[in-house]
Amino acid sequence: MIFANPAGAPELACDECGCRWFDRMAGACYECGAEVPKSEIQAFEAALATYYEKTGNRP
Numbered sequence: 001m002i003f004a005n006p007a008g009a010p011e012l013a014c015d016e017c018g019c020r021w022f023d024r025m026a027g028a029c030y031e032c033g034a035e036v037p038k039s040e041i042q043a044f045e046a047a048l049a050t051y052y053e054k055t056g057n058r059p
């Protein structure tokens with residue numbers, strides 16, 4: 001799932017356990033091992049791009 005942190009930046013969290021620790025290499029949750037769907041990662045990156053565009057605050 002995708003949610004916004006208090007700063008307004010999108011965060012990607014596990015659908016299964018709600019934790020925010022992902023193994024980006026494996027595309028799976030550290031906590032419960034649930035796989036993160038590619039569509040979810042793409043949606044997250046799109047949300048992140050929108051956020052950076054809005055704030056002009058790229059990492």
Ligand SMILES: [Zn+2]
Pocket residue numbers: 014015016017018019029030031032033034
């Ligand atoms: Zn999990």
